Amino acid sequence: MSSAANRFTGKRVLKAGYSQSSVLQALETRAGSEALARRLWMSFVQEGKDNLYERDIAKNFGPTGKEEAKEMFEALDKDCNGDVSLGEMHLLCLQVAQDRKHVDRNMHDIGQVIKSLDNILSLIVLLLSILVYAAFFSTTLASRATALWGSVAATSFAIARTVQEFLGSCIFIFVKHPYDVGDRVDINNLPLIVEHISLLHTIFRQVDSGANVQIPNIINNSQWIKNFSRSKAMAERYDFAISAKTKFDAIENLNTELQNFVRDNKRDFQPDIDIELISVGNLKELVLRVEIAHKSNWSSETLRVTRRNKFLCALLAALQKHSICSPGGGGPPPVGSWENPGYSVTIADEEAQGARTAYEEREEAKRLKKLNADASIPNT
Known part of the structure; x- marks a missing residue:
């Protein structure tokens, strides 16, 4: 534990023995880093709990090590949400190994x-x-x-x-x-x-x-x-156009939906998100801008893409939920789409020909009936 505290806080909290070399050796490989993360996380987390809290670390440092425990937890809690999951510990140890x-x-x-x-x-x-x-x-x-x-x-x-x-x-x-x-x-x-x-x-x-x-x-x-690696938490913007017939209440509902999304994904995104109307597009469309802030920078391309995909899927689902359509849209979805699926049935040629003949006879009967009705009307 002492070597872990020295590693994360940058200070010599306790006297480090041979365990320091074991930690450094574990950080040389991916498997060793993941094993080290599990070992540290399971050593601090109470049985039956799913997250690591500051009090769990402070309990192992005693009454005189509260400041060191606080510094160590702040180094672990990168998203500043008050707890550390096993996945976060994995990412942290892998990041430390890569940085070394x-x-x-x-x-x-x-x-x-x-x-x-x-x-x-x-x-x-x-x-x-x-x-x-x-x-x-x-x-x-x-x-x-x-x-x-x-x-x-x-x-x-x-x-x-x-x-x-x-x-x-x-x-x-x-x-x-x-x-x-x-x-x-x-x-x-x-x-x-x-x-x-x-x-x-x-x-x-x-x-x-x-x-x-x-x-x-x-x-x-x-x-x-x-x-990007030297930057702090970064944000990105998305501009998209919607139908000019969209009501203000629908945009507000969309904003509420996205705020709920960032609260549910507080490990990835900051709680600040807003929708801005930046243009009316010659009265044919409304151009909206959504700005969302990540909890970290974009030094990891894999993590950035994962968060981006998650947000874009949530944005599309929210637009569909509140019936916000693209410019010129709003009609029924095309047949064969996932919203309006189409079905086909295979029948025999004789049955198809008989149905076609019956349809033509009905149409011809309707036409003759209309002609007879027109002929029975006297001229004035």
């Missing part, structure tokens, strides 16, 4: 960048030292100093762009440092994940295709970069 791997890779890459920079600067210092030493102790070189420095100036013009790229990359990595290895970023609206950082370039993995993309750091230095 990303930190190790990032430290390795930054170390390689510093090593490359050190080698380049050492080479420059060595060349300058040789030139200065030769200028002082060589009369031949001193007499040709003007021609030598002219050659140096010409060389500097030739490699000006390379030097500019080198200096820009150094500023980008060591001063701006907009991302680390494992971060989920957007560059020019292209979803990417940072895989490797070098001195002059960065290798990304595309979220949609999984392909690796190498982009020079000097190009990224002038781009707008959205870093």
